[in-house]
Amino acid sequence: MKDEVFNELADLALKGSGQSIPKSKAYLIEARLAPIARREGFGTMEDLVHCVKSRANPAFISEIAATLVSKDTRFFRERDTLQRVLTDVLPERLKATNTGRLKIWLAGGSTGQEAYSLAILLEDELPPALRGAKIEILSTDICKVTTENARMGRYGHYDVQKGLSIHRLTKHFNRLETGQWEASEALRSHISFRQHNLLESAAGLGKFDVIICRNVLPGMARSARVRVVESLASQLVPGGLVLLGQGEGLIGLTNKLEPARDFRGAWVAAGTANAAASAA
Amino acid sequence: MKTCLIVDDSRVVRKVAARIIQDLKFNIVEAGNGAEALKACRESMPDAVLLDWNMPVMNGLDFLRALRREDGGKKPLVVFCSIENDAEHINEAIRSGADEFIMKPFDADILESKFAEVGLV
Numbered sequence: 430m431k432d433e434v435f436n437e438l439a440d441l442a443l444k445g446s447g448q449s450i451p452k453s454k455a456y457l458i459e460a461r462l463a464p465i466a467r468r469e470g471f472g473t474m475e476d477l478v479h480c481v482k483s484r485a486n487p488a489f490i491s492e493i494a495a496t497l498v499s500k501d502t503r504f505f506r507e508r509d510t511l512q513r514v515l516t517d518v519l520p521e522r523l524k525a526t527n528t529g530r531l532k533i534w535l536a537g538g539s540t541g542q543e544a545y546s547l548a549i550l551l552e553d554e555l556p557p558a559l560r561g562a563k564i565e566i567l568s569t570d571i572c573k574v575t576t577e578n579a580r581m582g583r584y585g586h587y588d589v590q591k592g593l594s595i596h597r598l599t600k601h602f603n604r605l606e607t608g609q610w611e612a613s614e615a616l617r618s619h620i621s622f623r624q625h626n627l628l629e630s631a632a633g634l635g636k637f638d639v640i641i642c643r644n645v646l647p648g649m650a651r652s653a654r655v656r657v658v659e660s661l662a663s664q665l666v667p668g669g670l671v672l673l674g675q676g677e678g679l680i681g682l683t684n685k686l687e688p689a690r691d692f693r694g695a696w697v698a699a700g701t702a703n704a705a706a707s708a709a
Numbered sequence: 710m711k712t713c714l715i716v717d718d719s720r721v722v723r724k725v726a727a728r729i730i731q732d733l734k735f736n737i738v739e740a741g742n743g744a745e746a747l748k749a750c751r752e753s754m755p756d757a758v759l760l761d762w763n764m765p766v767m768n769g770l771d772f773l774r775a776l777r778r779e780d781g782g783k784k785p786l787v788v789f790c791s792i793e794n795d796a797e798h799i800n801e802a803i804r805s806g807a808d809e810f811i812m813k814p815f816d817a818d819i820l821e822s823k824f825a826e827v828g829l830v
Binding site for chain 1: 794795796799800803809810811812814815816818819822823826
């Protein structure tokens with residue numbers, strides 16, 4: 430890929446989704462945009478860039494930016510964290526809220542595997558303390574197609590074999606004639622899916638007890654990370670927490686969140702970590 | 710070091726699986742059908758069995774049922790690995806004593822993930 434073509438597409442990714450794509454990963458751009466290029470009849474990435482520059486089409490530009498975002502995910506990724514959300518965090522939140530309602534947001538939920546993993550835990554391992562609670566999961570992704578795929582809950586041979594036991598697969602998914610496996614109605618009833626760009630205001634999504642945002646921030650430019658983190662922080666209910674992926678930190682990025690005590694990878698509103706610990 | 714018995718009538722599949730499972734720190738024993746596998750288990754019971762379904766002489770399901778009746782035959786964790794991947798076949802394998810099920814074709818990530826599901830890695 431020529432430097433000027435790479436630079437145009439990398440710039441488009443940065444502005445559209447906050448992604449920072451180094452030149453060493455130009456191959457990712459080609460791989461991810463190939464289906465769009467084929468669909469639109471472009472022979473090369475150069476043709477695609479030429480089209481973008483010559484007739485500004487915001488919807489097409491947004492689609493390209495969304496397509497460039499990684500969709501890497503799997504069932505039960507960082508299983509211990511999900512388990513802890515179910516056994517510790519949600520019961521604590523339920524006690525604190527007295528509304529009987531808890532909301533979880535999977536920010537950058539990609540094709541939905543993490544949302545369905547949480548729904549499986551709600552179906553299989555609901556702690557007595559959560560019985561009767563209304564627990565809603567919202568999974569959002571920047572890409573319209575990815576969001577639609579997540580909503581359909583249909584997964585191929587390789588996807589269902591990574592992180593999902595055969596017992597859970599046969600219990601919660603139905604095999605279709607196409608060979609794909611489709612999430613059961615019971616799982617789907619826990620989750621709603623919505624297209625959302627994390628760079629934009631999340632005020633319309635409501636407030637959440639738990640926000641899970643894993644493997645999203647590391648691929649972003651610093652300025653985008655700050656914007657996203659502050660947006661997540663503003664969507665927390667008092668006492669709620671943000672969960673990031675293993676090894677992802679926020680030190681030096683924002684003063685709106687601080688590490689939760691006794692829960693590695695969890696962040697709470699600044700000034701509340703000690704209060705939460707002493708209340709517990 | 711744990712031992713894994715790979716049972717498949719395809720030498721290529723055994724070779725590919727062996728390479729992946731060796732990387733997971735297992736000793737490998739191979740068998741080309743269920744009868745050979747049963748003989749290998751009687752000599753030394755493995756910790757894990759990766760088991761094909763359709764094989765000559767004795768198929769995977771018959772081997773599994775026979776294994777579970779052997780002295781010490783409940784010990785190995787058995788991961789079926791088959792092209793027969795509809796719910797009916799999967800349930801039959803589980804009812805017969807399989808601990809996990811891999812739908813062919815597989816890759817290293819799937820194999821490691823399935824071994825992790827049953828606590829082998």
